[in-house]
Amino acid sequence: MKIAEVSELSGLSVDTLRYYERVGLLPPVNRNTSGIRDFNELDVRRVEFIKCMRTAGLPIEVLTEYMRLALIGDETFEARKNILEEQRGLLAEQIAEMQKTLDLLNYKIKFYEERLLAVEKTLSPMEEFSVETAPAQ
Numbered sequence: 190m191k192i193a194e195v196s197e198l199s200g201l202s203v204d205t206l207r208y209y210e211r212v213g214l215l216p217p218v219n220r221n222t223s224g225i226r227d228f229n230e231l232d233v234r235r236v237e238f239i240k241c242m243r244t245a246g247l248p249i250e251v252l253t254e255y256m257r258l259a260l261i262g263d264e265t266f267e268a269r270k271n272i273l274e275e276q277r278g279l280l281a282e283q284i285a286e287m288q289k290t291l292d293l294l295n296y297k298i299k300f301y302e303e304r305l306l307a308v309e310k311t312l313s314p315m316e317e318f319s320v321e322t323a324p325a326q
Contacts, residue, residue, distance in 0.1 A: 190228040
């Protein structure tokens with residue numbers, strides 16, 4: 190699969206995919222006889238994983254280390270698991286902070302909705318306002 194296809198499939202720009210390869214986040218992608226990157230299924234799965242982890246906020250440096258360990262093999266399972274557990278903890282903290290913010294926003298919105306409702310109750314109902322009683326312009 191060409192880089193443009195992977196870009197479209199993943200939603201990542203071609204430049205981002207090249208950058209990920211250049212910094213070692215993606216292992217070097219095989220190239221065809223013309224020198225064009227030829228992504229295989231494993232490469233595409235790696236891109237999907239990287240995108241998911243980046244969306245969650247994992248730093249490139251952490252992911253690069255994780256991918257480096259993954260290429261070494263099974264003897265790095267524990268180290269990779271530790272990286273993921275640490276990142277999960279950090280993400281859980283971020284989610285908790287975001288939940289606090291969401292709760293505050295919901296509280297403030299409810300406050301304003303209640304105040305608006307109170308103000309609306311002091312106004313004349315629309316059904317009492319008719320064309321006959323409307324002030325002349």
